Amino acid sequence: MNNIESSVYKINTANGTGTGFYSRENDIIITNYxxxxxxxxxxxxxxxxxxxxxxxxxxxPGKDIAFLRADSLPKPVDTVLLDHSTVSQTRDKVIVLGYPYGMPFTVTEGIVSNPRQSIGGSYFIQTDAAINPGNSGGPVINEKGELMGIVTSKFSDADNxxxxxxxxxxxxELRVVNDLTNVFTLGCSNCGGLIEEKSDYCPNCGTNIDEKLFEEIELSDFxxxxxxxxxxxxxxxxxxRSGRERWYFHQGSAEIRMFVYDNNYLFATSPLNDLPRKNLAEVYEYILTADTEPHRLSISDNQIYLSYxxxxxxxxxxxxxxxLENLAHLAIKADALDNTFVTKFGAEMTHYSK
Structure with a gap:
């Protein structure tokens, strides 16, 4: 199980986060549309x-399935098993892998409540395993690491x-992988035909297509x-990008976060170090007297932050x-300061650091 975890990824977009998993057989990452x-x-x-x-x-979109490819991604050796003949049965144990609410990797367990639950003319596997926003696109596997399904949704007003x-x-859907090029391609939900060029109908079967499905969402000026x-x-x-108007990234060893706060402020911050157990007086004096303007050093929850x-x-x-220069310089300054607190005061990097 631990080896399989390395093939499950958090997917970050300008609209939110989700989960995906690597298929070695097809050299793609599978997730929800x-x-x-x-x-x-x-x-x-x-x-x-x-x-x-x-x-x-x-x-x-009709199947809520998407295939991604990351050329620079190191290919995991152990992955979820797709090539098997095991069929889901009621009361089978299942395991859900993913990144709920954008949190770190999480594993939840449950049973199959109904292996063929009919919803809107399609069949789904119903489970009582904990599923939350962010789990979407993640694998549902059995104890042998065999894929049973892809997380797609939960009823927001019902538990389990x-x-x-x-x-x-x-x-x-995987039958089309060998026919795909490096061009964004839409699968017709009616006939399964591949559509590479923007169109308001399927060239194969004539089904109406919403042209917006080909378009990228425009970012706000902010x-x-x-x-x-x-x-x-x-x-x-x-x-x-880590969701709507939210950015997380690393500058060197320091994690940098930029997000909207209280609907009125742009807040940029970096958790630099955990407070050391010794030399606290010296650390406090440095935080109070160091010239970091226009950025500000502070302490919260036993961690040292640089913020703007x-x-x-x-x-x-x-x-x-x-x-804009101040925002960029916060990242550069954070990457230097976290090392300063390590060498001068014996502080440790936070678990957010690289």
Whole structure:
């Protein structure tokens, strides 16, 4: 089980986060369509905390399935098993792997409540295993590591009712993998035909197609400004996106977080170090007297932070360029300061650090 975990990834987009898993047989990452909807490029993050630029190759909104490819991703040796003949049965034990609510990797267990629950004309595996937002796209496996299904949804007003797309549905979609190119491709939910060019109908069967399915969601002007600051660090902003108007990334060893606070402020912060057990007086004096302007050192929950806060309206003032520089410099300064606290005061890096 521990080896399989390395093939399950957190998927980060400008709209939110989800889960995906690597298929060695097909050299793709499998997830839900709704996890990557409106995106042609996303990032995936494994347990090593590294993020990898990932292309959305194929989506089938009707089946809620998407295939991704990350060329630079180190290929895991042990993966979820897709090539097997085990059939889900009522009361079978199942295990859900994923990143609920964008949290670190999590494992939950349950049983199959109904292996063929009919919803909206399609069959799903119903389970009582804990499933939450962020689990979407993750694998549901048995104790042998065999894939039973892909997490797709839960009833928000009911407990212990989660649903997974059955393996047989996924296998039907996997037949197209060898026909895919490096172009974003839409699968017709009616005939299964592959559509590479934007169209309002399927060239194969004539079914009406919503052209918006081919389009990437446009970022707000506010998001573009923040990403301009991230670009100053020679970081592709796609690699930093962690949900709507939320960016997490590493500058060297330091984790950097940028997000909207209280609907009015852009907050940038970095958890530098855990407070040391010794030399606290010296640490406090340094935090109070060190010249880090316009950034600010502080302590919260026994950790040392470097932070910067501005009112969102200031991004649209004459100080825009200065603010973007300050955001970028916070990341550079954080990468230096966490080492300073280690060497001068014996502090340790936080578990967020690389």
């Amino acid at each position: 709704h996890v990557v909807a409106g995106c042609h490029t996303v990032s995936v993050k494994g347990k090593d905390k590294n993020r990898y630029l990932t292309q959305v190759l194929y989506v089938n 009712m989660g649903f997974a797309i059955p393996l047989e549905t996924l296998k039907e 998001s573009l400004k923040v990403e301009a600051a991230i670009s100053k660090l020679d970081i592709n902003p796609v690699l930093a 806060r501005i009112h969102i309206s200031d991004l649209y003032s004459d100080h825009t360029n200065e603010i």
